Amino acid sequence: MAVSLEPITQAQIQAYQANGIIQVDDALTPTELSDFRAALAEATDQPGLNYTYRVGEQYTQHVNVWTTHPAVRRHVSNRKLAEIARQLSQSPRVRLWHDQLIVKMPGNRPSSWHQDLTLWPMIESGPLTCWIALVDVTVEMGCMSFIPGSHCWGRLAFGTLPVDVTDTLEGVRLLIPEDKRDQVRPVTFELKAGSCTFHNCLTLHYASPNRTALPRLGFIINYMPEGITFSGKKHVTTDPLSLSVGQPIAGELFPILASADPREIA
Ligand SMILES: O=C(O)CCC(=O)C(=O)O
Structure with missing residues (x-):
C-alpha cells in the first residue's frame, strides 16, 4: 500500500509535543473501517484463540487480537497510522507494543483517570x-477526555489511591503536583467512526460511562519507539516471556510497524 511520506503536518507534531494528544480525522477510509470491523467480529467470535479476553466494569478488552487473525493483523499494521506514531515519537522506528479491542458495554462505569505508562512494564517513557473509534463515539457513549500538558508532569503515584477515587477529576487532582493543579483543563474528544486520537503514555486520560443502549467499540494500537526496556512489572503481554529487567522489549511479538528504513518493516 502506498503511504504518504507526510501523513501528518509539522503543526500536528508540535501540538502533540505541547499537549501530549492530537486528533486525526478520517484516519481509516470507510472501506478500511468496515473491513476492520468485520475482521474483529470474526476473530472474537472464535473462543480459544490466542488473545487475552478480560471482562471488566469499565470495559471489556480483547488483547493482541492481531496474533489470531490475518485481516486484523493487516489493520493493526496500518502503515499510515504507524508512520504517524513514528513521527510523533521522533524515533527511527516504532514497534507494536500490543493491541486492544476495547468495548464499553451499556451501563459500564467510567474508565478511570490514569497514565498508560503507570500500568506498563517499561523503564523509559516514549x-x-x-x-480508533469503530463507531461514532459521543460523550453519552463514553468518549475519551485528556488533560493537555499532563505528559510533562512525570509518572504520578497511581496505585496509592483506590481506583474509584480516580473516577473523578477531584480524585485524580490529589495525585497531581500542587503547582500544576491550576493547569488541569480536560478536553473531551467525540470521534466519528474511523477517526482516532494519538496520546503520549504519560498523558492523563479518562472515558465517561456508557449511558446509551449500544456498545462503544474502540480499537487501540499501542506503539513503542526505539529503546524501550522491561521493568519487571507484571503485564498480560510480557508475563509469558521470561524477560529480564533491563532487557529490550523486542522480537516477534513486537513487530516493527514503521521505520525510516522501509526494509525493516515486518
Ligand atoms: O477506552 C477506554 O475507555 C479507556 C482506554 C484506556 O484508557 C486505555 O486503555 O488506556
Whole structure:
C-alpha cells in the first residue's frame, strides 16, 4: 500500500509535543473501517484463540487480537497510522507494543483517570497510543477526555489511591503536583467512526460511562519507539516471556510497524 511520506503536518507534531494528544480525522477510509470491523467480529467470535479476553466494569478488552487473525493483523499494521506514531515519537522506528479491542458495554462505569505508562512494564517513557473509534463515539457513549500538558508532569503515584477515587477529576487532582493543579483543563474528544486520537503514555486520560443502549467499540494500537526496556512489572503481554529487567522489549511479538528504513518493516 502506498503511504504518504507526510501523513501528518509539522503543526500536528508540535501540538502533540505541547499537549501530549492530537486528533486525526478520517484516519481509516470507510472501506478500511468496515473491513476492520468485520475482521474483529470474526476473530472474537472464535473462543480459544490466542488473545487475552478480560471482562471488566469499565470495559471489556480483547488483547493482541492481531496474533489470531490475518485481516486484523493487516489493520493493526496500518502503515499510515504507524508512520504517524513514528513521527510523533521522533524515533527511527516504532514497534507494536500490543493491541486492544476495547468495548464499553451499556451501563459500564467510567474508565478511570490514569497514565498508560503507570500500568506498563517499561523503564523509559516514549510509547504512545492510537485510539480508533469503530463507531461514532459521543460523550453519552463514553468518549475519551485528556488533560493537555499532563505528559510533562512525570509518572504520578497511581496505585496509592483506590481506583474509584480516580473516577473523578477531584480524585485524580490529589495525585497531581500542587503547582500544576491550576493547569488541569480536560478536553473531551467525540470521534466519528474511523477517526482516532494519538496520546503520549504519560498523558492523563479518562472515558465517561456508557449511558446509551449500544456498545462503544474502540480499537487501540499501542506503539513503542526505539529503546524501550522491561521493568519487571507484571503485564498480560510480557508475563509469558521470561524477560529480564533491563532487557529490550523486542522480537516477534513486537513487530516493527514503521521505520525510516522501509526494509525493516515486518
Ligand atoms: O477506552 C477506554 O475507555 C479507556 C482506554 C484506556 O484508557 C486505555 O486503555 O488506556
